Amino acid sequence: KAGVTQTPRYLIKTRGQQVTLSCSPISGHRSVSWYQQTPGQGLQFLFEYFSETQRNKGNFPGRFSGRQFSNSRSEMNVSTLELGDSALYLCASSPGDSGVNEKLFFGSGTQLSVL
Amino acid sequence: KNEVEQSPQNLTAQEGEFITINCSYSVGISALHWLQQHPGGGIVSLFMLSSGKKKHGRLIATINIQEKHSSLHITASHPRDSAVYICAVPYGGSQGNLIFGKGTKLSVKP
Numbered sequence: 001k002a003g004v005t006q007t008p009r010y011l012i013k014t015r016g017q018q019v020t021l022s023c024s025p026i027s028g029h030r031s032v033s034w035y036q037q038t039p040g041q042g043l044q045f046l047f048e049y050f051s052e053t054q055r056n057k058g059n060f061p062g063r064f065s066g067r068q069f070s071n072s073r074s075e076m077n078v079s080t081l082e083l084g085d086s087a088l089y090l091c092a093s094s095p096g097d098s099g100v101n102e103k104l105f106f107g108s109g110t111q112l113s114v115l
Numbered sequence: 116k117n118e119v120e121q122s123p124q125n126l127t128a129q130e131g132e133f134i135t136i137n138c139s140y141s142v143g144i145s146a147l148h149w150l151q152q153h154p155g156g157g158i159v160s161l162f163m164l165s166s167g168k169k170k171h172g173r174l175i176a177t178i179n180i181q182e183k184h185s186s187l188h189i190t191a192s193h194p195r196d197s198a199v200y201i202c203a204v205p206y207g208g209s210q211g212n213l214i215f216g217k218g219t220k221l222s223v224k225p
Contacts, residue, residue, distance in 0.1 A: 031211060032211075033210075033211025042218065043215040044215070045211070045212050045214070048211035055211075055212075056209050056211065092158075096210070101163065102163070102210040103148075104148065104160050104210065104211070106150075106159070108155075109156040109158075111156070
């Protein structure tokens with residue numbers, strides 16, 4: 001089975017631009033979650049999708065948004081980029097139907113640099 | 116006060132040593148994750164546990180729900196164990212909504 005795939009691996013943008021990141025979960029997994037990792041704040045939860053519905057959202061501004069498609073692939077979008085948005089963005093997938101007692105499978109991440 | 120605290124922040128060991136990393140949490144949970152992150156960013160889930168103890172190869176994870184404390188042990192450490200180890204607890208009733216510890220950077224010297 002293929003693992004969780006994130007594209008692109010690296011991305012360079014300038015302030016004010018917008019960016020879209022993609023995450024393809026493991027086949028059969030219906031839950032996809034997104035995380036931001038920075039040296040200062042560590043890992044922080046962005047949002048979680050299950051069967052095309054946002055199930056939870058972290059404490060991030062409205063510039064951060066996401067969606068999930070019927071094939072469970074997910075995208076996240078950041079509009080009006082700021083320097084502080086430079087981070088590693090990770091997604092993780094899981095089957096989604098066993099509550100909190102599910103192992104998560106992570107992608108390799110997208111390293112976003114905002115200049 | 117952080118809701119999930121790990122100790123130590125940094126750990127250097129000699130190959131073969133027994134290693135313990137601790138995680139304490141203040142939020143109510145029903146499960147806890149131990150994650151491993153190598154340079155380059157990729158994260159691997161080592162354990163997801165809700166009670167007792169789990170073992171996989173040289174790695175052992177324990178959790179005490181009453182004391183809100185978990186430990187990750189590495190027996191006979193090896194340089195390839197060098198990585199950042201992160202504990203995380205679910206919050207808000209779903210598996211993806213996690214609160215993370217700051218991580219423990221482990222370096223194992225040959």
